[in-house]
Amino acid sequence: MKNLFTIFIFLFLTNISVNGWGQIATWDVNGCTSCVTSTATTFNANLSSSNLLTRGANATASAGGSSFRTVGFKNDGISTANTDYFQITLSASPGYLLSLSTIDAKFAGTATYCVSPGVANQFAYSLDGITFTLIGAPQNLVGTPATLTQISLSGIAPLQNVPSGTTITIRNYASGQTTTGGWGFNSPAAGNNGLAIGGTIIPSGPIISVTPATLTNLNYFLGSGPSAEQTFTVSGNNLTNNIVLSPPTDYEISTTSGSGFVSNPSTITLTQAAGSVAATTIYVRLKGGLALGAYNSENINCTSTGATSKTVNCSGQVTASAAGLTISATTLSPFSYIFGTGPSTSQSYTLSGAGLVGFPGNIAVTGSTNYEVSLNNVAFSSSINIPFTTANLNATTIYVRLKTGLPVGVYNSQTISNSGGGAVAQNVICYGNVTAIPPASVFEIESILVDACGTVEGENEMVRFQVGSAALNTANITTTWPNAANTWKGICQDASTAAIVAAINSTITGGGHIFEPIGGVLPAGAQVLFFTSTAFNNTLFNFVTLNYNLYAIFQCAGNTNGHFVNHSAVNPTNRTLTINFSSPVASDVVTYNAYNVFNGDGGAVDFDTLGNPTYGNTGSGCQAPLFPLPIELVDFSAKCKTGKVDILWQTASEFNNDYFTIEKSENGIDFNVIETITGAGNSNQLINYKWTDNAPFNKDNYYRLKQTDYDGKFEYSNIIQANCDNSNENQSRISVFPNPANDFINVSAQVNGNVQIEIFNALGLLVLKTEMLTEDSNDSHVFNIKIESLFKGIYYIKIHNDNSSYTAKFLK
Known part of the structure; x- marks a missing residue:
C-alpha cells in the first residue's frame, strides 16, 4: 500500500511539473448540428492561438446530429491541395514550448459514404499555414459511427518543442465512396470528444x-x-x-x-x-x-x-550631398531658318538646382557646335556661367537658338549641357535644320503619292509641299481633292497623330526627323508631308533613310476611299488637286493625267515649280513621297600616298546632279573649296570618281563633298579624315567596341593627358563632345562613352590630344 501511494504521489507531481501532460485541446461536438465552427471544450491556458475548429472553403456545414459535418468531402482522394478539410491551430504562449503527442478522433456520417472499403481519413500539419505535410498513412473507416486508431505525433520532430511565435496548423482530409455524403467529427454523448490533441506545454527558460x-x-x-x-x-x-x-x-x-x-x-x-x-x-x-x-x-x-x-x-x-539640377525640358525642337537668314528664333527652358556644393560657384551651360545660349535672349555665346551663392539655384531661363551662317542641312541630336555644383549633368537635346531658299510663291505642291498601300486607300495617301518665305498656319488650310466624293475633313493634331510621328521617328536612321507644327505653325521654308488621315498606318511605309527634317500634318479621319483615284486606262484622264490657305490668301493647283500614273501601289507624281508633272513609282510600293535623293553615295574615302591624298567616291545612282564640290579642312570645322567635279546628271549605274590633293596638310586632313542639283539645291556628305603622318598606324592605335553599339561604346586609343573626344554624325555634325584626363604613359587607354541619346545611324569618333589624333567609324 505504501508503494502504491508513493507511485501516486510521483505521478501527481510529475503531472504538475510538465504543465498539461495529456490532452491539451479537445472539441466535444455533442449537440452540434450544421455548426460552422466549434469552440474547444478544453484548451490549455498556455496556448495563445484560436480555440476554434474551422472549415476549408469547400467543407461547408451540413446537418448531422452531434456532428461537426460536411457534404463537401468527395471520393477524389486525399491531397493537401484540396480545400475540403477541417482545421485547428495551436501555438504556445510566450515563455513556453509546445510539443504534440497524439490525435484521437471519432467520426460519423452518411451510410453510403462509408460503405466498404470505407472513408479514407488522414491528418496533415504545417508550421507556416501554407505548406502541409501528410501524417502517416490514411486510415479507412467502414460504417458509422467509427473511431480512428490513435495517431502518434511524438516521432515528428517539427512538432516537438515548438517555441512561442510559431503556429502549428492541423488539417483533417477525407475521401469516401460517393461524390457527396455527410462526414465529420462526432460526439455521440456529452463528454465524448469528437477530436482531442495530446501534448505538453512547458516553460522554455529565459x-x-x-x-x-x-x-x-x-x-x-x-x-x-x-x-x-x-x-x-x-x-x-x-x-x-x-x-x-x-x-x-x-x-x-x-x-x-x-x-x-x-x-x-x-x-x-x-x-x-x-x-x-x-x-x-x-x-x-x-x-x-x-x-x-x-x-x-x-x-x-x-x-x-x-x-x-x-x-x-x-x-x-x-x-555625398544630394546635389541636383532640374531642367524644364529635355528636348527643344524644331529650330529652323532659311539659308542666309539665320539665326533661328530662340526657344527656352528653365534650370534650377538644389543641394549644390562648392558655393559660391557656377553652373556651366554649354552649347553644341551649332547651337548657342543666352541668359537674356540678346547676347548669345557658345557657353554661359550661372552663379550660385547658396546650395540652391533659383529657376533661371536659358535661351537657345540655331547659329547663323550655317549651310543647308540637318542639325539634330545636338546637346546643351548643364553641369556643376556636384550634381549630375543634365542635357537638353536640340533638333533643327537650315532649309534651302524656298520658292517665291506662298507654297508649292511638290509630290503626291496617288496609289497608296493598304486595303483602305483613303487612309494612307500623302502630299508633300514646301512653304515659301513666310510661315503658314494649318488652321487656315482647306483642300479640294481630285476625288470629289471625298469632302474636306479639316486638320487634326492630337495624341493619335503624335503616336504616329513618334513611331516613324523611331525607325529613322538617316539623321532626319519628323515634327508636328507647334500651334499649327509651319515655318518659312519648311518641307511638309500632308497625310490624308489620322488613321494612317505607318507600318506599311519605309522612312528609314530620311535625311532631312519634315513637318507632318494630318487630315481628320473619315474618308476611306482614295482621295486621288488611281491609274486610269483612259487617256487623258486629268485630275486636279487644289490646296488653299486663307491667310495669307494663296492657292496651289496641280493637274496630272491618271493614264500616266503607275498602275500599282506606289504610283506617284512629282511637280516642278511650274506645276509640270513627272510620273513614276516611289520605289518598293510603300515609299513615302520624300525627295528623290540627288545621289546615292556608295563610298567616300581618302587615301594617303607620298606627299598627296587620293579622294575617291562612288555613286550608285544620280538624279539631276550638276556637280560635286570637294571641300577641305584642317580642323574638321572650317572648310574651303579645293575643286569642282562635274556630275553625271542622271544615272542608274555605278560611277567612280577620283581627285588627288597634291598639297595635303602635314597632320589631319578633313574632306567632304557638296553635291549641287541643276536647280541649285545642295547637300553635304559625311566628313572623312586622312592623317598622312600616321595613316598606317591609325587603325592599329584605335579600336571601337562593341560595333555596332547600343547604349555605350568603348574606345581604346594610345593617347594620354588631356584627351578630347568628339562624335560626328554622317553629315559631319558634332553630336557629342567630352573631355577626359588620363595618366601620362605610352599605354593604350580605354574610354567608356554613353551614346544612348544618339539616333541609329553611322557615326565617326575622333579622339585626340595635343600630339595625336585618331578617327574611327561605328554604327548604332
Missing part, C-alpha cells in the same frame, strides 16, 4: 524576443547626420536577469524618440519584473559626423543571463 531583426537604409547626406530614427521592439520571458542592449560602433540607441541616445561602449538596461520584460520600443539611428561610406551589418546585441542572445542587424550609409 527567452529574449526582438522584432524586426534587421534595420536598413539608416542613411544621411554628408554633414547632415544623424540619420532618421528607426525602431525595433524587445521583450523577455522566464528571465533570471535584466536585458542589456549594446549598440555597435557607428549606431546609437535610446528608449525615447529624439533624446537619450547612447553609443558604444554605453549600454541600455531593461529591468525584468517577475521574469518578464514587457515589449519595449528601442529607437536606432546612424551616428552623426561619420565619413562618407557604408556602415553595414553592425549588430545591436540583446543579452540576459541564461537566454540566447538576440541581435538586430543595422545597415546604412553616408553619401
Whole structure:
C-alpha cells in the first residue's frame, strides 16, 4: 500500500511539473448540428492561438446530429491541395514550448459514404499555414459511427518543442465512396470528444524576443547626420536577469524618440519584473559626423543571463550631398531658318538646382557646335556661367537658338549641357535644320503619292509641299481633292497623330526627323508631308533613310476611299488637286493625267515649280513621297600616298546632279573649296570618281563633298579624315567596341593627358563632345562613352590630344 501511494504521489507531481501532460485541446461536438465552427471544450491556458475548429472553403456545414459535418468531402482522394478539410491551430504562449503527442478522433456520417472499403481519413500539419505535410498513412473507416486508431505525433520532430511565435496548423482530409455524403467529427454523448490533441506545454527558460531583426537604409547626406530614427521592439520571458542592449560602433540607441541616445561602449538596461520584460520600443539611428561610406551589418546585441542572445542587424550609409539640377525640358525642337537668314528664333527652358556644393560657384551651360545660349535672349555665346551663392539655384531661363551662317542641312541630336555644383549633368537635346531658299510663291505642291498601300486607300495617301518665305498656319488650310466624293475633313493634331510621328521617328536612321507644327505653325521654308488621315498606318511605309527634317500634318479621319483615284486606262484622264490657305490668301493647283500614273501601289507624281508633272513609282510600293535623293553615295574615302591624298567616291545612282564640290579642312570645322567635279546628271549605274590633293596638310586632313542639283539645291556628305603622318598606324592605335553599339561604346586609343573626344554624325555634325584626363604613359587607354541619346545611324569618333589624333567609324 505504501508503494502504491508513493507511485501516486510521483505521478501527481510529475503531472504538475510538465504543465498539461495529456490532452491539451479537445472539441466535444455533442449537440452540434450544421455548426460552422466549434469552440474547444478544453484548451490549455498556455496556448495563445484560436480555440476554434474551422472549415476549408469547400467543407461547408451540413446537418448531422452531434456532428461537426460536411457534404463537401468527395471520393477524389486525399491531397493537401484540396480545400475540403477541417482545421485547428495551436501555438504556445510566450515563455513556453509546445510539443504534440497524439490525435484521437471519432467520426460519423452518411451510410453510403462509408460503405466498404470505407472513408479514407488522414491528418496533415504545417508550421507556416501554407505548406502541409501528410501524417502517416490514411486510415479507412467502414460504417458509422467509427473511431480512428490513435495517431502518434511524438516521432515528428517539427512538432516537438515548438517555441512561442510559431503556429502549428492541423488539417483533417477525407475521401469516401460517393461524390457527396455527410462526414465529420462526432460526439455521440456529452463528454465524448469528437477530436482531442495530446501534448505538453512547458516553460522554455529565459527567452529574449526582438522584432524586426534587421534595420536598413539608416542613411544621411554628408554633414547632415544623424540619420532618421528607426525602431525595433524587445521583450523577455522566464528571465533570471535584466536585458542589456549594446549598440555597435557607428549606431546609437535610446528608449525615447529624439533624446537619450547612447553609443558604444554605453549600454541600455531593461529591468525584468517577475521574469518578464514587457515589449519595449528601442529607437536606432546612424551616428552623426561619420565619413562618407557604408556602415553595414553592425549588430545591436540583446543579452540576459541564461537566454540566447538576440541581435538586430543595422545597415546604412553616408553619401555625398544630394546635389541636383532640374531642367524644364529635355528636348527643344524644331529650330529652323532659311539659308542666309539665320539665326533661328530662340526657344527656352528653365534650370534650377538644389543641394549644390562648392558655393559660391557656377553652373556651366554649354552649347553644341551649332547651337548657342543666352541668359537674356540678346547676347548669345557658345557657353554661359550661372552663379550660385547658396546650395540652391533659383529657376533661371536659358535661351537657345540655331547659329547663323550655317549651310543647308540637318542639325539634330545636338546637346546643351548643364553641369556643376556636384550634381549630375543634365542635357537638353536640340533638333533643327537650315532649309534651302524656298520658292517665291506662298507654297508649292511638290509630290503626291496617288496609289497608296493598304486595303483602305483613303487612309494612307500623302502630299508633300514646301512653304515659301513666310510661315503658314494649318488652321487656315482647306483642300479640294481630285476625288470629289471625298469632302474636306479639316486638320487634326492630337495624341493619335503624335503616336504616329513618334513611331516613324523611331525607325529613322538617316539623321532626319519628323515634327508636328507647334500651334499649327509651319515655318518659312519648311518641307511638309500632308497625310490624308489620322488613321494612317505607318507600318506599311519605309522612312528609314530620311535625311532631312519634315513637318507632318494630318487630315481628320473619315474618308476611306482614295482621295486621288488611281491609274486610269483612259487617256487623258486629268485630275486636279487644289490646296488653299486663307491667310495669307494663296492657292496651289496641280493637274496630272491618271493614264500616266503607275498602275500599282506606289504610283506617284512629282511637280516642278511650274506645276509640270513627272510620273513614276516611289520605289518598293510603300515609299513615302520624300525627295528623290540627288545621289546615292556608295563610298567616300581618302587615301594617303607620298606627299598627296587620293579622294575617291562612288555613286550608285544620280538624279539631276550638276556637280560635286570637294571641300577641305584642317580642323574638321572650317572648310574651303579645293575643286569642282562635274556630275553625271542622271544615272542608274555605278560611277567612280577620283581627285588627288597634291598639297595635303602635314597632320589631319578633313574632306567632304557638296553635291549641287541643276536647280541649285545642295547637300553635304559625311566628313572623312586622312592623317598622312600616321595613316598606317591609325587603325592599329584605335579600336571601337562593341560595333555596332547600343547604349555605350568603348574606345581604346594610345593617347594620354588631356584627351578630347568628339562624335560626328554622317553629315559631319558634332553630336557629342567630352573631355577626359588620363595618366601620362605610352599605354593604350580605354574610354567608356554613353551614346544612348544618339539616333541609329553611322557615326565617326575622333579622339585626340595635343600630339595625336585618331578617327574611327561605328554604327548604332
